Amino acid sequence: MDLLDWHRGTLSSRRLQVLIAHLPQDAHVMRAIHGESAEWSLTDHLLAATVDHLAVANWMFAAVNRDEDSEIAEYPTPIPRPGIDEDRDEDADYAEADFPTSRPSELAAFFSR
Structure with a gap:
């Protein structure tokens, strides 16, 4: 999945939001947002x-x-x-x-x- 597709218009904002919302807990984005607490379920x-x-x-x-x-x-x-x-x-x-x-x-x- 290329996130530049959102800028190109081939990836809708809704689809991008769904992809971000359902990232796994150990994703780098989740760790950047929540710190090390994202590592524990x-x-x-x-x-x-x-x-x-x-x-x-x-x-x-x-x-x-x-x-x-x-x-x-x-x-x-x-x-x-x-x-x-x-x-x-x-x-x-x-x-x-x-x-x-x-x-x-x-x-x-x-x-x-």
Whole structure:
């Protein structure tokens, strides 16, 4: 497909718009518009969220069922998502949430009682 056909009049504007709208997610144009977040599909985001939730559930289980003398395991780090700054302040993430949530330190203190 030659995009100069649009200038020559042999490719309609509607056809060009349809071609652009249905570009694959990993196309250079999509990466130029959306950055590295274009590389992840909805399925990829859902799988990463599932892995993160399972890691937290396993951490909670281990924290509850540990010996009293042993230390609590380190809170699991989430899978890095494209387009999200990893250096953000952890407390700011909780302040921006639309739902009540607990910090990892609060969960560790609760389960270590």
